[in-house]
Amino acid sequence: MSVAGLSEAADTGKLSLSGYIKVKGGDRSAFGRLAFFALVLLLTGTAGLSLTVGASDLNFVQLWSYWLGGEDMPLRHTVILWDIRMPRMVLGIMVGASLASAGASMQGLFRNPLADPGIVGVSAGAALFAIIAIILGDTLLSPLQSLLGIYMLPLFAFFGGVFNTLLLYIIATRRGQTSVATMLLAGIAIGALMGAVSGYLIFISNDQQLRDLTFWSMGSLAGANWVKIQSILPFVFLALSVLPFTAHGLNALMLGDHQARHMGVPIQKLKRLTIASIALAVGASVAVTGGIGFIGLVVPHLLRLLIGPDHRYLLPASALLGAVLLLLADMVARTVAAPASLPIGIVMSAIGGPFFLFLLLRSKRDMML
Amino acid sequence: MSYAFEMKGASVQVGTKTLLHPADLTIKAGELVVIVGPNGAGKSTLMKLLTGDYTPACGQVFYDGETLGSWSAGEMAARRAVMPQSDPLAFPFTVFEVVQLGARLSSASQEEAKQRALKALMKVNLAGYEGRFYQELSGGEQQRVQLARILCQVWNPVADRIPRYLFLDEPTASLDIRHQLGILSLARDFVSKGGGCFAILHDLNLASMFADRLLVVSQGHIVADGLPREILTDQLMSEVFSVPIRVSQTPLTHHHPFILPQSCML
Missing domain, CATH: 3.40.50.300 (P-loop containing nucleotide triphosphate hydrolases)
Incomplete structure (x- = not known):
């Protein structure tokens, strides 16, 4: 996707209508509500299932007998359940929900179905700062490292995401008006710059740092523990509880900035709120799990086909389906190469890449016909 | 004044x-x-x-x-409601959903908003178009949908x-x-x-x-x-x-x- 193509899509809003479900009367809100309840059930089921899948012998049958049979759980299984699988599930839900709903609201804000925190550079900023933390942690930043300990990496990633988003926001805002096209293009430029800096740092890193970096950059839920969950919970909670309030404004924004304002939406406030929530949700997620792509792109896209683009239903449904998808991908990640656990970023990219290509090719075909 | x-x-x-x-x-x-x-x-x-x-x-x-x-x-x-000259829409909203965007502002309830949207579509002679996607309409039809939307916004x-x-x-x-x-x-x-x-x-x-x-x-x-x-x-x-x-x-x-x-x- 070229830069020009992206901005053109942002400007003209041309898109293919194939695949969208038609409803007589045009009111899809019943679909939205139905999807919400179906996804709650699906998430409950997936979450339960994810507790039974893993490298050890603690499987479904075993768990079931502990639960119903009243059999006492041996310590080993208690540890696996409560200190490994449970935090991994909870973190998966938090990160999946954050990334997917951040994607959905960013696409609404940018009026472009291809906008994604990855594209706009939120993730790039988080990644650069994380790399800085890894490479310079022992030398230049060692006082900070000894102060922050294991929180150094997540904190740096988090502030990197917020910093980059703020930078873009300032670049794209003139006289109180935020230009979405400028922000998109500046995001790509700054992303490239940050990539160059990251590349240089990787070039000067030693072997151990390189291993840390690679693992982190591929994204993984493997290191999940209650401390990590605790450290991002306030951010994720705040972001996810603010986003639903932007839904009505984002709907109006589909008509354009001026039209939204004419309809009574305080657009500048709306943009600030949305951007801050996205930076929070994505920064927190990247900080603990590294880069996990495509969830923010694929999940809202799928849901739009099903329930339409109304953000009142799209945002909560995206959060739910994002959580489901990440849990499923994580189950694949920890079983295909058992007893080792594959970084989930690899699994997501392996599924998400072809899927996204399929969507693009399909809409291209429709445009030609 | x-x-x-x-x-x-x-x-x-x-x-x-x-x-x-x-x-x-x-x-x-x-x-x-x-x-x-x-x-x-x-x-x-x-x-x-x-x-x-x-x-x-x-x-x-x-x-x-x-x-x-x-x-x-x-x-x-x-x-006041403003009808713009042309209005590309970013995502496929249905005609009903677009008009509803205006109606929701000024109506007391969801049901009232719905009735108002349907009446407004009738006024601009687009009754029966509710389920169509905005993007598949002609320029003139899109214009009338927008008019229905702003009529809903300032109904009285x-x-x-x-x-x-x-x-x-x-x-x-x-x-x-x-x-x-x-x-x-x-x-x-x-x-x-x-x-x-x-x-x-x-x-x-x-x-x-x-x-x-x-x-x-x-x-x-x-x-x-x-x-x-x-x-x-x-x-x-x-x-x-x-x-x-x-x-x-x-x-x-x-x-x-x-x-x-x-x-x-x-």
Whole structure:
């Protein structure tokens, strides 16, 4: 996707209508509500299932007998359940929900179905700062490292995401008006710059740092523990509880900035709120799990086909389906190469890449016909 | 003047270019005000100044005696609705959902919003189009959907004794003659019930027929302001549009001036 193509899509809003479900009367809100309840059930089921899948012998049958049979759980299984699988599930839900709903609201804000925190550079900023933390942690930043300990990496990633988003926001805002096209293009430029800096740092890193970096950059839920969950919970909670309030404004924004304002939406406030929530949700997620792509792109896209683009239903449904998808991908990640656990970023990219290509090719075909 | 839009020496500047020179203007409810003028004269700029899309470079724009900036987006939305010239929509909303966006603002309940949206679609002659996607409609149909949306936003021409306004930027641009008349009749009806309407039209005959008050904008200046009958004269029209124009009059009592393009050949 070229830069020009992206901005053109942002400007003209041309898109293919194939695949969208038609409803007589045009009111899809019943679909939205139905999807919400179906996804709650699906998430409950997936979450339960994810507790039974893993490298050890603690499987479904075993768990079931502990639960119903009243059999006492041996310590080993208690540890696996409560200190490994449970935090991994909870973190998966938090990160999946954050990334997917951040994607959905960013696409609404940018009026472009291809906008994604990855594209706009939120993730790039988080990644650069994380790399800085890894490479310079022992030398230049060692006082900070000894102060922050294991929180150094997540904190740096988090502030990197917020910093980059703020930078873009300032670049794209003139006289109180935020230009979405400028922000998109500046995001790509700054992303490239940050990539160059990251590349240089990787070039000067030693072997151990390189291993840390690679693992982190591929994204993984493997290191999940209650401390990590605790450290991002306030951010994720705040972001996810603010986003639903932007839904009505984002709907109006589909008509354009001026039209939204004419309809009574305080657009500048709306943009600030949305951007801050996205930076929070994505920064927190990247900080603990590294880069996990495509969830923010694929999940809202799928849901739009099903329930339409109304953000009142799209945002909560995206959060739910994002959580489901990440849990499923994580189950694949920890079983295909058992007893080792594959970084989930690899699994997501392996599924998400072809899927996204399929969507693009399909809409291209429709445009030609 | 209560509940009126007023410009006092307000101008619009973009970069170093002056799009609209300082001008005074008052728009009150109860009259259908139409602006005409050549392409690029500043008609849309004038409308955007009044709707707050542009902030004045000098002078002030007031609504109900207060500067536009002191009214919140929500307060203004309850008192005036704006129909833009063209409106690409980013995601596939259905016709019903687009109209509903306007209705939700002004309705007490979801059910009322729904009924209002359906009624508005009926008014613009698009009943039965609810389930269609906005993107698959023709330009003229999209325009009527937008009109239905803004009609929903300011459903009653007067609410709590406060008149509401419609701002229409070329509402008839891609419509057939039946819908041109239909839509301007809706505007007329809105005004006769106490609301206000400010519309940009290119068709001088439609302007002559529907306007209570006609404004002529040329090269960033408001050059004339008055009854259509006073404004639509050979001299002024020829000057403004730089083409020799002969204005005729309909017979009988109406005295609508009209212009045949055939009479304007160079």
